Amino acid sequence: MNTPLPDVANSELSQALLPLDWVGMQGIDIPLILDEPGVDASVHARADLYVNLPMPQIKGIHMSRLYTLLDRFAEHQAVSPASLVALLELMVDSHADCHSSQSRLRLAFELLCKRPALVTEGLSGWKSYPVVIEAQWCEGRLSLDATVDVTYSSTCPCSAALSRQLLEQAFIAHFGAGPVDSNHVANWIRQNGSHATPHSQRSVARVRVHIDQDAEHLGLLNLIDLIEGALGTPVQTAVKRADEQAFARLNGENLMYVEDAARKVQQALATRFHASDVSVTHLESLHPHDAAASSSRRGTLPFQAFDKALRA
Known part of the structure; x- marks a missing residue:
């Protein structure tokens, strides 16, 4: 067992330099x-992790070194902008013999948060948010991006207007043009208020932002809260009837096309982030296809293409 093991990465050259x-x-x-x-x-x-290999004559990198660094990082460090910088620097240093000068890391996970019910005191439930963190180290500078998916409900403004018109026509047909008693009207609305209802659907906002290298935290929960606050209709977990009614009210107060949703989110992000990308999808209940919209806003610092994140 003392026989040296072959190291092809060091002893052979690639056929294509x-x-x-x-x-x-x-x-x-x-x-x-x-x-x-x-x-x-x-x-x-x-996790995905990489270094560059600029020297054509070097056949391969030392992947076990990268794995070991990641494993030690997970055991001893919490994920923050500062700790990611340290890890990325170590990845480059571990491949000095390969002349590597850049490193790259991608982390994908579900962020689990407990969310309170809209109305019922003491009622709450767990909601998970898909998150992707992408970090790149190049020439002593960190490029750090965070992408989150937020699910919400969207009620179509056109469908709401068409439903109101049908309700108006039914009201006139029943009561005519003469004076009416408010109690009779209230009872009629209670029985016929859903004569026609607007369509709504579960929808998803995928948001990517650039995080400053000097930030203390990634700020994921604050980002999620900002998005949900802009949209106004985040999906709920545990609910009772009062919470379901409150959710119906929120949908009625926040009618939105897919274009409205994209603009609302991008406008909110502009107050906190110098670069952001928004992609929203409404999983239509009227159509067998979806509605989609996107918006990009570039800042002064490097920001990787959003399309690459969607294809990853």
């Missing part, structure tokens, strides 16, 4: 702790 932008591993299961106030700190993440 070309530099490579990125080399690494994808889909590594890893338990992580988030340095994020107000959320469940422990998550099951899947």
